């Protein structure tokens with residue numbers, strides 16, 4: 293932070309702000325703490341519904357208490373280690389991936405005898421007699437903000453060779469959650485107050501025999517070694533398009549890693565993409581200087597007298613991924629006066645009540661909530677209209693660019709602040725030109741139209 297104490301030249305203050313933000317990020321990435329969603333977690337709740345002669349039946353529910361991080365296909369995988377010699381007699385709404393060695397059982401064979409079972413959700417279309425509420429979505433769970441009715445996933449498990457009272461039962465250990473792939477760390481199971489269930493007509497309340505909770509938190513640092521997303525910038529007042537930093541997510545290195553990316557003009561494109569194994573979720577990206585699977589472009593598009601307008605474009609460079617129910621989190625001080633969002637859904641996020649400078653944006657269902665894999669259709673776009681607050685608004689010092697962007701909950705790498713497109717210093721007020729006057733006139737028309 294030494295730069296803050298030197299004489300303040302054109303970019304130093306701005307650089308300091310960014311250095312500060314970056315240092316916040318490096319902190320958040322290693323500490324599994326996300327400043328924009330400080331309480332975000334996935335809670336796994338075990339409710340023992342009944343005791344059985346040799347164990348219990350429990351309903352296990354995963355709640356995604358994260359504002360903007362969802363679990364997309366191929367869905368979650370949950371594992372744990374039994375404390376004693378428990379077995380799973382049967383499951384509803386989910387299954388273990390392996391049965392394990394049940395050779396000592398005769399007649400009634402358990403569903404799973406492994407000491408460390410791994411559970412996956414069932415797929416949509418599972419017969420009703422194998423379902424329970426909130427199951428069978430292929431392990432896909434939406435984020436809390438994006439779909440408050442679809443942020444949980446449940447299954448029922450019948451456990452044998454276990455304790456049969458709240459004094460003899462032992463809670464499972466070492467929970468692991470893949471969603472999909474690494475990134476989550478789960479704490480120990482904690483015995484909590486038994487859950488109360490209210491009947492549908494609200495006339496009766498029942499209670500679990502015993503309940504324990506496990507909390508899992510996400511760290512981008514654990515999920516992948518390299519970033520997955522970058523930001524490029526441009527503006528109407530400067531012709532320079534500031535690209536994503538070179539090698540943000542990897543380098544195009546033909547010598548040591550041929551085939552680390554795909555040239556879209558390659559005649560073998562189709563075979564490379566389809567030939568890649570269906571179960572491989574490592575990105576297969578289009579060759580670019582940044583090599584990122586996703587790029588977010590922020591273009592400061594128009595300047596009106598009282599408003600200004602930004603165009604945001606998200607481009608998918610990954611041939612191996614269709615991003616379903618994608619979301620974007622953007623931090624910019626003018627979000628407290630956001631006037632209109634075109635063709636994206638919007639919700640303000642204000643983790644620290646006082647300032648609402650952070651927005652969550654996501655696609656409109658059946659219109660642009662599907663960000664198709666790399667290729668001509670692999671992008672979605674929107675425009676944002678902000679009302680100027682004369683006390684803070686400026687095009688100077690990169691103020692019009694976002695402070696921070698997340699795609700699907702992962703931080704996108706910004707260009708270095710000294711590369712930001714800046715105002716030509718001949719006129720510090722660009723809105724005197726004839727062109728801008730016309731644009732301003734036009735804007736009022738567009739604005740009326742937009743509000744009609």
Ligand SMILES: *[C@@H]1O[C@H](CO)[C@@H](O)[C@H](O)[C@H]1NC(C)=O
Nearest residue numbers: 331332333334335357358507
């Ligand atoms: C998990 O998230 C919920 C909802 O935000 C919150 O109430 C709870 O305290 C969080 N749990 C932990 C352990 O952070």
Ligand SMILES: *[C@@H]1O[C@H](CO)[C@@H](O)[C@H](O)[C@H]1NC(C)=O
Nearest residue numbers: 457458459483484501502503
């Ligand atoms: C077990 O159940 C008894 C009542 O049946 C209750 O008093 C006790 O607190 C419970 N213990 C635990 C650990 O839940």
Ligand SMILES: *[C@@H]1O[C@H](CO)[C@@H](O)[C@H](O)[C@H]1NC(C)=O
Nearest residue numbers: 372373374375408465466467
């Ligand atoms: C749980 O995981 C820790 C660390 O990975 C390991 O040392 C411990 O033995 C595991 N416990 C069980 C019961 O598997």
Ligand SMILES: *[C@@H]1O[C@H](CO)[C@@H](O)[C@H](O)[C@H]1NC(C)=O
Nearest residue numbers: 335336337355484485504505
């Ligand atoms: C356990 O989890 C449930 C569901 O997320 C939550 O309602 C409850 O408050 C949690 N209990 C504790 C003590 O965290």
Ligand SMILES: *[C@@H]1O[C@H](CO)[C@@H](O)[C@H](O)[C@H]1NC(C)=O
Nearest residue numbers: 543544545546547550555579
């Ligand atoms: C990699 O190969 C492509 C075309 O095959 C070429 O355009 C590019 O310059 C090469 N990159 C390096 C770093 O050699």
Ligand SMILES: *[C@@H]1O[C@H](CO)[C@@H](O)[C@H](O)[C@H]1NC(C)=O
Nearest residue numbers: 610611612613614615664665
């Ligand atoms: C993406 O979606 C398209 C259209 O639904 C499909 O043809 C393609 O196979 C999907 N790609 C991947 C990698 O899942």
Ligand SMILES: *[C@@H]1O[C@H](CO)[C@@H](O)[C@H](O)[C@H]1NC(C)=O
Nearest residue numbers: 627628629630631640642648
């Ligand atoms: C700022 O946050 C408050 C509280 O969440 C919200 O009601 C308000 O609409 C937000 N303002 C804007 C301009 O989004």
Ligand SMILES: *[C@@H]1O[C@H](CO)[C@@H](O)[C@H](O)[C@H]1NC(C)=O
Nearest residue numbers: 627628629630679680681682
């Ligand atoms: C911007 O939003 C803040 C808080 O919502 C409000 O107090 C202020 O008047 C707004 N400014 C303009 C120019 O609308």
Ligand SMILES: *[C@@H]1O[C@H](CO)[C@@H](O)[C@H](O)[C@H]1NC(C)=O
Nearest residue numbers: 530532711712713714715716
């Ligand atoms: C546009 O911004 C770049 C920095 O990204 C700067 O080098 C260039 O001089 C600016 N152009 C004008 C016309 O000011």
Ligand SMILES: *[C@@H]1O[C@H](CO)[C@@H](O)[C@H](O)[C@H]1NC(C)=O
Nearest residue numbers: 301302303714715716717718
């Ligand atoms: C504009 O400002 C920059 C940085 O302050 C300076 O390097 C450049 O010479 C200036 N250009 C003109 C035309 O004054």
